[in-house]
Amino acid sequence: MNKFISLPAVIAALSGIAMAIQGTLNSGLYQKTSILAATLVVHIIGTVIGLIAVMVTRVPLLDYNWLSIPWYFYLGGVLSVVIVGLVALSIPKIGVSNATTAIIIGQVGAALIIDHLGLFGAERLAWNPWQFLGLLLFAVGAKLLFN
Structure with a gap:
């Protein structure tokens, strides 16, 4: 099956749609409150939803050996706070489209x-010349999208 048109690719695209909406909503919350208050509230709500999902699906949290997991895997929580804050700060300054374009370029790089x-x-996964060309074309396309 073509990787570009597969269930994981569709799921990833839906994730991108959710990120653009989330960034816009977080930015609006930031503009009505403050960056730290907005980031905290967003993460509290996410924690509550995550806790409900774990309880409903009965994920056995105590069955995992949490101390054996490499420490850097836990940095996702730190990065989540940084991401929410930076996205909320950037959208009012450059707009949803420009911020999302910059985010995607950063993600791909x-x-x-x-x-x-x-x-x-x-x-x-080793690089190949086509990826370099794709990244170059992607950067050119991003530049064209910036308004």
Whole structure:
């Protein structure tokens, strides 16, 4: 099956749609409150929803050996706070489209490096010339999208 038109690709695209909506909503909350208050409230709500999902699905949280997990895997929580704050700050300044374009360029660039070096336990995937061309064209397209 074509990786571009597969269930994981569709799920990833839906994630991107959710991120654009989330960034817009978080930015609106920030403009009505403050960046720290908005970030805290967003994460409290997310924690409550996550807790409800764990309870409903009966995930056995105590069955995991949490102390054996590499420490850097827990940095996702820290990065989540940073991401919500930075996105909420950037959208009012440059708009949803420009902020999302910059976010995607940053994501793709970082993802290529993570894949190539196999960072954070990811499978190492060597670069190929087509990826460089794709990234270059992607950057050119992003520049055209910026308004």
